[in-house]
Structure formats: C-alpha cells, structure tokens
Amino acid sequence: MATITGPLSGDAKNTVAEALQGALVDLVDLSLVAKQMHWNIVGHNFRPIHLQLDELVALAREHADTVAERAAALGINPDGRSATLGRSTKISQPESGWIEDGKVVATMTDILEGVGRRMRERIEATDEPDKSTQDLFIRIAQDIDKERWMFQAQR
Ligand SMILES: [Fe+2]
Numbered sequence: 777m778a779t780i781t782g783p784l785s786g787d788a789k790n791t792v793a794e795a796l797q798g799a800l801v802d803l804v805d806l807s808l809v810a811k812q813m814h815w816n817i818v819g820h821n822f823r824p825i826h827l828q829l830d831e832l833v834a835l836a837r838e839h840a841d842t843v844a845e846r847a848a849a850l851g852i853n854p855d856g857r858s859a860t861l862g863r864s865t866k867i868s869q870p871e872s873g874w875i876e877d878g879k880v881v882a883t884m885t886d887i888l889e890g891v892g893r894r895m896r897e898r899i900e901a902t903d904e905p906d907k908s909t910q911d912l913f914i915r916i917a918q919d920i921d922k923e924r925w926m927f928q929a930q931r
Contacts, residue, residue: 782850788905795898796847797855802891803840804856805865807833809887812870819877832923839916846912881930888924895920
C-alpha cells in the first residue's frame with residue numbers, strides 16, 4: 777500500500793497532527809450543529825437565522841475539507857468518522873426539538889467563541905512546528921471570529 781510522506785516528523789508532526797485533527801472535529805461538528813439548528817429553529821427571526829446557519833454550514837464544511845487535506849498532504853490521516861466526532865468533540869450538543877431563535881443565537885455565539893478559542897490555541901501550538909499549517913488556522917480563526925460577531929450582534 778502506498779503511504780504518504782511529508783516534510784514533518786517526530787514531535788513536530790505529532791503536534792501538527794493533534795492540532796489538525798482537533799480542528800477537523802471542531803469544524804465538522806460545527807457544520808452538524810449548525811444544520812440541526814437550521815432545521816429546528818422557530819421564532820420571529822426564523823428566516824434570517826435559518827439562512828445564516830446554512831452560510832455557516834458551508835463555511836465550516838469548506839474549512840473542514842481544507843484542514844483534512846492539509847493533514848493528508850503531511851502524511852497524517854484525517855479522521856472524520858461519526859464515532860470519532862462523538863467521542864472527541866468539544867462542542868456541547870444542542871437540546872433536541874424546536875429551538876427558539878434567541879436561544880439559537882446565544883448557543884451559536886457560545887459555540888463559535890469556543891471554536892475560536894481552540895483555533896487560537898492551535899495557532900500557538902503550530903507556530904514552531906509548521907508555519908504553513910499555522911497560516912491555515914489563522915485564516916480559519918478570522919472567519920470564525922466574523923461568524924461569532926454576526927451571531928453575537930443579534931443578541
Ligand atoms: Fe436547508
């Protein structure tokens with residue numbers, strides 16, 4: 777079987793692998809949680825938030841793909857399996873059933889705050905081992921901050 781080699785090895789590779797896998801889990805689960813709210817939101821502000829959530833889903837999926845492919849390019853196996861997500865996600869799951877629009881805004885603001893904080897930790901962690909991966913995290917953090925702002929502004 778072919779194996780993929782990359783420029784990193786040892787501790788540097790392990791650090792980058794942990795950061796990329798953590799980001800992948802965050803981004804895939806962010807897309808799932810945003811879809812859950814997209815489907816279950818109720819309230820006077822249903823329509824703009826329903827649509828806003830789908831924009832967030834698209835953004836999270838795009839970044840998840842970039843993160844996973846960055847891992848593969850470095851010879852690191854991305855793991856996006858549902859069981860892995862369930863075991864390792866740090867995003868607290870929304871309640872089942874309909875969710876009031878105000879609760880959606882508050883919950884999504886909190887979730888994006890957490891994802892943004894962890895993305896910053898990954899920026900720090902990858903500063904030494906791999907600046908190219910760090911650059912990816914910096915761009916993702918910018919988008920997550922923007923999304924967090926646009927939900928927080930509706931509180
Ligand atoms: Fe939809």
